[in-house]
Amino acid sequence: AAKKLFLLPGDGIGPEAMGEVKKIIAAMNEKWNSDFATDEGLVGGSAYDAHGQAVSEADMQKALAADAVLFGAVGGPKWDGVPYEVRPEAGLLRLRKDLELFANLRPAICYPALAASSSLKPEVVEGLDILIVRELTGGVYFGEPKQIIDLGNGQKRAIDTQVYDTFEIERISGVAFELARTRANKVCSMEKNNVMKSGVLWKEVVAQTHKAKYSDVELTHMLADAGGMQLVRWPKQFDVIVTDNLFGDMLSDVAAMLTGSLGMLPSASLAAPDAKTGKRRALYEPVHGSAPDIAGKGIANPIAMIASFAMCLRYSFNMVAEADRLEKAIADTLEAGLRTRDIMSPGMTEVGTTAMGEAIRER
Ligand code: NAI
Ligand code: MG
Numbered sequence: 001a002a003k004k005l006f007l008l009p010g011d012g013i014g015p016e017a018m019g020e021v022k023k024i025i026a027a028m029n030e031k032w033n034s035d036f037a038t039d040e041g042l043v044g045g046s047a048y049d050a051h052g053q054a055v056s057e058a059d060m061q062k063a064l065a066a067d068a069v070l071f072g073a074v075g076g077p078k079w080d081g082v083p084y085e086v087r088p089e090a091g092l093l094r095l096r097k098d099l100e101l102f103a104n105l106r107p108a109i110c111y112p113a114l115a116a117s118s119s120l121k122p123e124v125v126e127g128l129d130i131l132i133v134r135e136l137t138g139g140v141y142f143g144e145p146k147q148i149i150d151l152g153n154g155q156k157r158a159i160d161t162q163v164y165d166t167f168e169i170e171r172i173s174g175v176a177f178e179l180a181r182t183r184a185n186k187v188c189s190m191e192k193n194n195v196m197k198s199g200v201l202w203k204e205v206v207a208q209t210h211k212a213k214y215s216d217v218e219l220t221h222m223l224a225d226a227g228g229m230q231l232v233r234w235p236k237q238f239d240v241i242v243t244d245n246l247f248g249d250m251l252s253d254v255a256a257m258l259t260g261s262l263g264m265l266p267s268a269s270l271a272a273p274d275a276k277t278g279k280r281r282a283l284y285e286p287v288h289g290s291a292p293d294i295a296g297k298g299i300a301n302p303i304a305m306i307a308s309f310a311m312c313l314r315y316s317f318n319m320v321a322e323a324d325r326l327e328k329a330i331a332d333t334l335e336a337g338l339r340t341r342d343i344m345s346p347g348m349t350e351v352g353t354t355a356m357g358e359a360i361r362e363r
Contacts, residue, residue, distance in 0.1 A: 002037035003317055006066035008059070008095075010044045011079075011088060012290025013353075014072025016298070017305035020357030021070060024306065027361055028322070039066070043095075044074025044088035044290070054091030063095055064281070068316040070309060071095070071285035076292040088290075096136065099281045101269035102168070103175045104136040104248065105311070106287065108235070108255035111264075113334035117345045118260055120232075125258055130238045131183065132255055133176040134248025136269060138168045139198070141245050162198045164244065169205035171272060176242035177214035186218045186239035190227040190247055202244065224251065231255055261342045262288040263301030266308035268315055282316050284308040294341075298352045301340040303330055306360060329363035 005025070009018035028034040041059035042050050050056075054074070055063075063069050074088035084090075095101075110118065110128040118125045143161035150156055173189065180187045189206040193199035203221055210219045222230065224247040230237065231254050243251060256265050265288065271281035286304030294300055307330060314323035338359050339348040351359070 002035045004065070004067045005036055005038045005312075006059075006062050006069045007038055007040045008043040008055075008063070008069060008071045008091075009040070010072040010074040010091075010290065011046050012073055012076050012292050012295040013288075013300035014044075014074065014290055016295070016300050016353050017286065017302045018070065018072045020302040020353065020361075021305055021309045023357060024309065024326070024361050032322070034319075034322070043071065043091040045076055045079040045082075047091060048079060048082055048086055048088065052086065054086050054088055055094055060094065060098060063099065063283075067279070068312050069095065069099070069281075069283040070305075070312065071283055072305065073286065073288060073290040075290045076295070092285075095283060096269060099269075099283060100137070100271045101281065101283055102135060102137040102272070103172055103270040104134040104252075105175075105179070105268040105270065105315075106132045106134065106248075106252040106255065107266065107311075108132065108252075108259050110259045111331050111334050113331065113337075114260050114264075114343065117343070118258070120258060124234065124236075128235055128258060129183075130235060130255060131179060131240045132248060132252040133172065133179065133240060133242045134252055135164075135168065135172045135244050136248075137245075138164055139245035162196065162244075162246070164198045164201060166201070166205050169202050170209050173206045173209045173242055174213070175270065176240050177210065177217050177219075180217045180240040181214075184239035185216070186220075188220045188222055188227070188238055188241050190222050190224040190241060190243040190251065192224050192247075194223060198244070206242065227251060228254055231258070256287060261301065262286075263304055263340065263342045264307070265304050266311050268308070268311045270315065280316070282312070284312040284316075298354065299341050300353050301342050302353050302357045303340075303360075306330065306357070326360075329360045332363050333359045 009015035043055045110125040115122045115126040140160045140162040143163035148158045176187050191199035191202040193203045269283045273280045310323045310326040313319040337348045
């Protein structure tokens with residue numbers, strides 16, 4: 001049976017970056033007999049322009065039926081004034097919610113060719129390869145009550161509520177332990193059990209899950225604020241970091257900047273495996289947005305989108321050799337001195353989106 005990919009290029013540089021992935025998919029089908037079947041839909045502002053919604057019901061059904069969704073980026077100044085419920089971001093939020101994507105995987109890897117141009121010392125980042133596993137559907141971003149109350153004396157009170165249930169912590173730590181087994185076999189769990197009840201339960205459930213099913217993996221615990229400091233001081237001490245929605249949001253952005261440009265960073269979001277088939281719903285997307293400042297100029301870096309497709313090969317289709325080969329093609333292309341403008345440095349060769357995509361595809 002064909003591997004069903006549903007492509008949602010979105011807005012701005014989304015379609016430009018996705019275009020390079022489409023060419024890679026076509027080349028894999030042609031040269032390696034990979035059996036990818038692709039279908040394409042609209043999301044974000046382009047979906048709003050076409051049918052007044054950030055993602056149509058028909059495209060939602062296709063996303064639900066696909067083996068994996070590849071997502072570009074959404075948004076842009078053109079849609080600043082559209083109603084809140086149909087703003088471009090609503091399309092991505094709807095996908096995350098309906099596909100039940102509770103695990104967000106954000107790798108921070110430093111390509112050797114880029115270590116010298118990092119804002120940190122080269123020895124701190126060279127060879128860096130860490131994976132942050134962030135809980136994506138619970139915690140303080142979704143917990144109730146969530147409101148602003150007028151206290152009537154000129155004062156207001158804002159309330160957000162951090163809520164985690166045992167099963168949510170179990171399933172996210174399970175993902176982290178399983179991924180660690182395919183890597184350096186180490187997990188560091190980050191919370192704040194010194195000041196938060198959710199931190200107490202988090203640490204307890206991670207430890208129990210470890211003991212019950214994953215005792216072969218090395219597990220450590222760290223307070224999330226100390227974790228932030230350690231990420232910047234000596235990131236190579238980590239392999240997999242598992243943390244909640246809020247801390248994960250911040251820690252993954254910190255880790256991202258260890259490695260350079262937004263244009264380089266992929267991500268994956270996974271659902272629980274289906275009880276019968278073992279298949280997981282999944283969505284793969286670059287960390288960057290639609291970059292309206294450079295959209296349509298042919299200069300966007302397609303590497304984040306291409307590396308997101310490599311994650312798709314690895315996690316949705318278990319095509320480990322192909323994923324490794326695609327990631328090596330990216331590293332080799334950088335090694336050869338090719339750079340898009342966002343990662344350009346003296347002595348290197350500046351190329352546009354399609355030339356970068358082609359160089360990677362050839363390799
Ligand atoms: P952005 O990530 O789109 O751009 C930030 C800066 O990084 C810009 O200067 C941009 O040119 C540069 N950049 C980003 N990706 C690049 C690439 N692949 N190659 C070269 N340069 C790149 O974030 P910004 O400017 O805050 O947001 C722009 C729009 O994107 C907004 O409408 C925002 O809501 C949306 N957005 C969408 C996201 C998504 O679809 N997941 C995530 C973040 C923002
Ligand atoms: Mg963030």
